Amino acid sequence: MKKFSACTSILVGKKASLDGTIMIGRNEDAKAAWPKKFVVHERGDLGNSFTSKETQFRIPLPTPSFKYTATPEWTDKEGLFEEDGINEFHVAMSATESAYSNDLVLGFDPLVEKGLNEEAMITTVLPFVKTAREGVQRLGDLIAKYGTGETNGVLFADDNEAWYFESGAGHYWVAQRIPDDSYAVVANQLAIQEIDFDDSANFMFHPGIQEFVNKHHLNPNPGTFNFRKIFGTADRSDAIYSTPRVWYGHKMFSKAIATNEHPEDQDLPFIMKADQQLSIFDVQNYLGSHYQGTQFDPIGNGNDQLRHKYRPISLAKTQESHILQMNRPHSNDIHWLAMGVTAESSYVPFFADINDTPATYKRGKLPAQLTSAYWIFKHASVLVDSHLHDFLPLLEDVQKEINSDAITFINKMDLQIDRQKKDWSTELTQHNNAFAEDVLKKYRKLTLELITKMTDYSPLNFNTDENL
Template sequence: MQKKLSACTSILIGKQASIDGTIMIGRNEDAKAAWPKHFVVHERGKVGDHFVSKETGLSLNLPTDSFKYTATPEWTDKYGLFEEAGINEYHVAMSATESAYTNERVLGFDPLVKDGLNEEAMVTVVLPFVKTAREGVQRLGDLIAKYGTGETNGVLFADDNEAWYFESAAGHYWVAQRIPDDAYAVVGNQLAIQEINFNDPDNFMFHPQIQAFVTKNQLNPADDGFNFREIFGTHDRSDAIYSTPRVWYGHQMFSPKAAVLETPESQDLPFLMRPERKLSVIDAQNYLASHFQGTPYDPIGTGSEEEKHRYRPISLAKTQESHVLQTNRPNGNNLHWLAMGVANQSTFVPFFADLTTTLAAYKRGKLPAQLNSAYWIFKHASVLVDSHLHDFLPDLRDVQKEMRINATQMVNEADQASQDLPAAKRAAYLTRQSNDFATDVLNAYKQLSLRLITKMTDYCALNFNTDENL
C-alpha cells in the first residue's frame, strides 16, 4: 500500500451558527475506493502506556490512564491504525486529518520529519488523554513541536463549549484558531487559517517559537501582520483546481449573498464565514455528500464533459467513511454520525457517543469484500447504483430519505427517554438504541441491493424482445 494521504474535506460549525445550539465538526476520509473501515469503542484504560507507530516508528510513552472513546480504524493495522475520528467520555471530539501542503521555501528551513507523528497515530495518542478541546490542541501541538511530523495537516477539535481548527506546517510548527460561535468553516486540502492574533489566547494557540522562526528566516511576504496561510501554504494551479472549488461550494451553500463575487478558483477565500441561516446536522451531512449540484461542475450533471471533470468534487468514490461529530447536545447525548463508504450514496447513522459497544458488522470488513460487514453492505449498494446511475438513483434516494427521517425520530425519542436514567442504565439504553437503528439501516441497504439486482437481470446484453406466448 502506497503512503496514505487523506485528501479530505472538512466542516466546522459553531453553536450559535447551528439551528439547535450544537457544535459540529465533520470530515470525509478520502484515500482509497476499496479500503474498509471499522467503527469501535475503546474502553477506558485500554490504550496502554506505550505506543509505537507502525508507519513511522515513532515511540511514545503515554499517560497511564486513557479515557473511553469511539474511533474508526482501518481494517488492518499493517500500515498503522488511522483511527481518524471519535468522541471521548469527556465529550471531546477529534477528527484527524485534513491533508494539506507546506510551501518549498518554508520546508527548506524546517523539513518534514520521517519518523515523526503523522495522521496514522494522532487520534490514538491524543483523544484518549484530553478533557477539553483546548487540551487536545495543546497536546497535539506539543507532540509535533517535540517529535516533528512528516505531513502537513489540519485537525478538528470540539467539546461542549467550543470548536477549534488546528494546522501543522513544515516539520514542527503549528497554529490553531477557535471557530467563533456564530461562524462556520469549510476546508479542502489547503492550509486555511489566515491572520494570527498572538495577543488573543482565547481564540488562538500556536507554537511558542513560530514568530521567531518566521522572522529569522525571512518567510513573511507581507510588511505587517502574520497570515499563516500566506507564509506557510501553497498557492499554485493545483490548489485552484483541487482545493478551492470545494471551499467555494460550501460558501455558496451557506452564505450565497456574502460569497456572490467568489469564484471556484479564488485563491483568497476566507477561512471563517457567517451562515445566512442557521445550520442543522443535515446541512453538514449534505455538504459532505455534495458534488457541485446545481453547477456545470457536477460530475453526474448536465455540464459539458470538460466542465464535469474540471474540479475535484467533495463526495467521491475514494471516500472510506464520512462523519459528523455533534457535541453540546441535550443531556450530554452527543452523537457520532457515521456514513460508511461514499457519503452521497450512504446514510449517516447516529451513534450516541456514550455507547459501550458497536455492532459486529461495524467491527468487520476486510479485503476481498464480505457482505457481513457494514462497510461492504453500503459499498455493495453503492456500486450497484453506479452501474445504472440515473435509473437506480431514485431507489437509493428513497431509502436515504426514509432513513434520515427515522434517524431524527430515533434520536429525539432517545433524548427524551434517557434524560432521567441513571448513568449505567442510560449507557445501556443509548447503546441499544444506536445499534438497533444501525441494524435497521443495514437491513434497508441489503433490501435495496436485492431490489437493484432484480432490476439488473433484464439489462443483460444477451437480451431480446421475446414473445411471451412462445
C-alpha cells in the same frame, strides 16, 4: 499502501447551527475499496506506550487512557488511522485534513520522517484530553517535540467550542477557535489566515513560531501574520483540486458572498457567516455534495470537460464520512457515521456514551464481505452507479426514510436519558445498535431490489414473443 487522506472538512459554531449544537465533520478520502471499522475503546485499553507501525514513532502514554469511539482501518499493517471519535469527557477530534507547506518553509523546518503523522494522531491525543483546548495543546506539544512528516489540519470540539489546528512544517503549528456564530470549510489547503498573538481566547500556536518566521524572513507581508500565506501554497493544483470545494461550501451557505467568488480563487476566507442557521442535514449535504446545480457536477448535464474539471467533495475514494455533533441536551453527543461514498450512503447516529458497536461495524476486509457494514453500504453504492439515473431515485427514497427515522430515534433516546440510571449506557447501546442494524436491513433490501431490476439490463436481452 502509503495512505494520503485527501479530505474535505466543515466546522460549525453553536450559534451558527439550527439547534445550538457544535458540529465538526470530514470525509475521509483515500481509496475506493479500503474498509473501515467503527469501534469503542474502553478506558485503559492502550497501555503505557505507543509505537507507530507506519513511521516507528514511539512515545510514552499517560495512564489510564480514556474511553473513546474511533474508525480504524480494516488492517493495521500500515498503521491504525483511527481518524475520528468522541471520548468519555465529550471531546471530539477528527484527523486529518491533508494539506501542503511551501518549499521555502520546509527548507528551514523540514518534515520529520519518523514524526507524529495522521496515522497516530487520534490514538495518541483523543484518549488523554478533557477539553478541546487540551486536545489542541497536546497535539501541538507532541509535534513541537517530535515533529511530523506531514502537513495536516485537525478538527477539535467539545460541548463549548470548536477549534481548527494546522501544522505548517516539521514542528510549527497554529490553531484558531471557530467563532460561535460562524462556520468554516476546508479542502486540502492550509486555511487559517490572520493570527492575533494577543488573543489567547481564540488563537493557540507554537511558542517560537514568530521568531522562526522572522529569523528566516518568511513573511511576505510584514506587519501582519497570515499563516496561510507564510506556510501554505497557492499554485495551479490548489486552484483545480482544493479551492473549488471551499467555493461550493460558500455557495451553499453564504450565497451573497459567493456571488463574488470564483471556484479557483486563492484568497477565499476561512471564517464565514451563513445566510441562515445550519442543520445537521445541511452539514451532511455539504459532505455529500458534488457541485450539484453547476456545470461542474460529474454526474450532471455539463460538457465532459467541465464535469471533470474540479475534484468533487463526495467521490468514490471516500472510506467514511463523520459528523461529531456536540453540545447536545444532557451532553448526549452524537458520532454520525456514513460508511463508503457519502453521497450514496446514510449517516447513522451513534451516541457518544455507547459501550460497544454492532458486530457488522467491527468487520471489514478485502476482498469484500457482505457481513460488513462498510461493504453493505458499498454494495448498494456500486449497484446504483451501474445505472445511475434509473437507480438514484430508489437510493434517495431510502436515504430520506433513514434521515427521518434517525431524528425520531434521537428524540426518543433524548427523552429516555436518565444519568442516575446505572445501566443507561448498556440500554443506550442496545437501542443504538438495533437502530444501526435496521439501517443495514434497509440497504440490504435496496440491494436486492436493484439486483432484481438489473436482470433485465443484460446485453443479451432481446424482445421476444411472450410465449417463447
